[in-house]
Amino acid sequence: MSLDPIHLSRLQFAVTVMFHYLFPPLTIGMGVVLVYLEGMYLKTREPVYESAARFWTSLFAVTFAMGVATGIVMEFEFGTNWARYSRFVGDVFGSALAAEGIFAFFLESGFLAVLVFGWDRVTPGFHFLATCMVSLGSMFSAVWIIVANSWQQTPAGHRIATHVVNGLPVTRAETADLLQVIFNPSTMDRLVHTLIGAWVLGSFFVMSISAWYLLKGRHEDFARRSFTGALLFATVASLAAALSGHVNGEMVARWQPAKLAAFEGHFNTGRGDLTLFGIPDEARRRVDFAPAIPGGLSFLAESDFNATVIGLDKIPRQYWPPVTASYMTFHLMVILGVGFIGLTLLASWLRWRGKLFQQRWLLRVFVFAVAGPVLANELGWAAAEVGRQPWIIHPGVVRDAGGKPALDAAGMIQYKLEEGLLTRDAVSENVKGGEVLASMILFGAVYGLLLLVWLFVLNDKIQKGPQPVHAAAHTTTEGLLDVTSGRTLHRESMSEAKDEEEEEN
Ligand code: HEM
Numbered sequence: 001m002s003l004d005p006i007h008l009s010r011l012q013f014a015v016t017v018m019f020h021y022l023f024p025p026l027t028i029g030m031g032v033v034l035v036y037l038e039g040m041y042l043k044t045r046e047p048v049y050e051s052a053a054r055f056w057t058s059l060f061a062v063t064f065a066m067g068v069a070t071g072i073v074m075e076f077e078f079g080t081n082w083a084r085y086s087r088f089v090g091d092v093f094g095s096a097l098a099a100e101g102i103f104a105f106f107l108e109s110g111f112l113a114v115l116v117f118g119w120d121r122v123t124p125g126f127h128f129l130a131t132c133m134v135s136l137g138s139m140f141s142a143v144w145i146i147v148a149n150s151w152q153q154t155p156a157g158h159r160i161a162t163h164v165v166n167g168l169p170v171t172r173a174e175t176a177d178l179l180q181v182i183f184n185p186s187t188m189d190r191l192v193h194t195l196i197g198a199w200v201l202g203s204f205f206v207m208s209i210s211a212w213y214l215l216k217g218r219h220e221d222f223a224r225r226s227f228t229g230a231l232l233f234a235t236v237a238s239l240a241a242a243l244s245g246h247v248n249g250e251m252v253a254r255w256q257p258a259k260l261a262a263f264e265g266h267f268n269t270g271r272g273d274l275t276l277f278g279i280p281d282e283a284r285r286r287v288d289f290a291p292a293i294p295g296g297l298s299f300l301a302e303s304d305f306n307a308t309v310i311g312l313d314k315i316p317r318q319y320w321p322p323v324t325a326s327y328m329t330f331h332l333m334v335i336l337g338v339g340f341i342g343l344t345l346l347a348s349w350l351r352w353r354g355k356l357f358q359q360r361w362l363l364r365v366f367v368f369a370v371a372g373p374v375l376a377n378e379l380g381w382a383a384a385e386v387g388r389q390p391w392i393i394h395p396g397v398v399r400d401a402g403g404k405p406a407l408d409a410a411g412m413i414q415y416k417l418e419e420g421l422l423t424r425d426a427v428s429e430n431v432k433g434g435e436v437l438a439s440m441i442l443f444g445a446v447y448g449l450l451l452l453v454w455l456f457v458l459n460d461k462i463q464k465g466p467q468p469v470h471a472a473a474h475t476t477t478e479g480l481l482d483v484t485s486g487r488t489l490h491r492e493s494m495s496e497a498k499d500e501e502e503e504e505n
Pocket of ligand 1 (some may be wrong): 007012153188189190191193195196197198200201241242243244245246248253259333334336337339373376377378379380381382383385387397
């Protein structure tokens with residue numbers, strides 16, 4: 001049996017990126033929570049805020065470590081599995097990835113040391129600065145990764161050049177205008193939507209753990225305050241996710257009409273209905289069992305319920321994305337997004353009336369609801385990436401004088417083929433299916449282990465709960481996991497603490 005290196009490489013990248021993407025949105029979301037709690041501590045000097053900030057910092061640190069460990073693997077895969085792709089985009093893509101390392105990762109990890117180890121070593125003001133820098137750094141990371149990713153969705157600011165290397169022609173994209181590369185047509189819309197998705201996750205994570213404490217009757221003051229702050233944040237973020245999702249729909253309609261048509265199973269050009277859910281049938285070119293909002297897709301794409309939306313009938317068949325996968329991932333994300341709005345609005349209303357914390361059934365829902373944003377973030381990325389297929393670098397579309405896609409004699413959209421790169425042409429020439437499979441099994445085992453360790457450490461910290469500040473400042477535990485989670489204190493503060501205790505006694 002021959003193993004197809006293209007399919008396996010795609011599967012491997014999908015698995016590694018989806019595993020990695022469990023962690024960065026959580027750190028981005030939690031970073032904002034840390035800034036809020038520490039800011040509140042500086043303002044009020046109430047110890048409960050400090051102990052809350054210390055607690056969430058410890059969860060942040062282990063999650064950050066997981067994000068770093070799992071992210072590096074993908075950069076290696078560009079070289080091992082996607083060498084032809086790397087040769088084609090290296091000049092453009094490399095700048096964004098290097099910028100991520102230099103501007104974001106260094107900022108984040110430099111100040112992380114102060115955030116984790118500095119509680120009793122630097123002034124509260126400087127510690128707060130470190131928290132803000134770590135939170136900003138995690139968002140800057142997202143900026144550069146999204147610049148790189150958006151460039152391959154909507155390339156700009158580059159030229160295609162062919163050079164002769166060792167007597168052979170090599171064609172590649174080269175940066176012509178760095179600002180245009182950075183601010184390519186989809187960067188800003190996608191960045192905003194991705195950050196909002198991370199904030200939704202961060203706030204649901206805080207609400208999940210707080211709800212669990214409330215149900216158990218533990219750390220109730222801490223849990224109420226954490227829950228209330230996170231709920232406010234989650235409500236605004238959930239509404240903003242829908243709004244920015246709408247803006248993204250317009251952006252996709254303009255730059256990637258095939259993707260939008262696949263998202264909605266919109267086979268025939270014309271007014272587009274927004275199906276709530278259904279089963280696309282590619283052979284019959286229709287969506288079955290699909291209640292729909294008439295004109296809803298036209299509204300999502302053009303802010304006009306009667307606008308014409310290009311359907312898959314205008315896309316050459318060989319350039320169709322996988323319709324069912326695009327449709328399902330996109331719809332599940334939107335359904336979950338609408339669910340978050342309903343849930344957070346209901347909880348906010350109950351909180352405002354002072355009845356939220358008596359609703360044990362709702363607290364139970366919130367304990368598990370964190371799975372929703374995890375899934376929505378994964379589905380959002382899957383929709384964006386699957387919908388871009390069969391291209392790894394999506395080419396521009398030929399346009400008429402009015403900026404609308406120009407159709408050829410057969411009534412089809414025309415791509416600027418020289419700008420694009422098909423995924424099947426991007427995989428390394430020499431990589432063998434067996435090699436990819438072997439490394440996938442290895443990654444699977446290591447990732448499985450990492451996930452278990454992360455869950456174990458997280459569970460341990462949640463079970464112990466936030467420490468009263470006095471106790472936290474006087475506790476130490478050895479070991480790497482405790483070091484990364486910020487519980488290890490330096491010797492001086494230990495001995496000072498001991499002296500104080502002796503004096504008290
Ligand atoms: C509620 C209605 C929502 C709508 C209408 C919507 C719309 C969209 C659209 C059109 C895209 C594709 C963008 C592209 O291909 O470039 C997208 C991607 C994405 N969505 Fe949503 N979305 C919604 C909710 C959510 C929620 C609640 C989350 C997470 C909690 C989320 C997370 C993502 C992510 C991570 C991506 C991939 C990044 C990107 O390409 O922008 N979305 N969304």
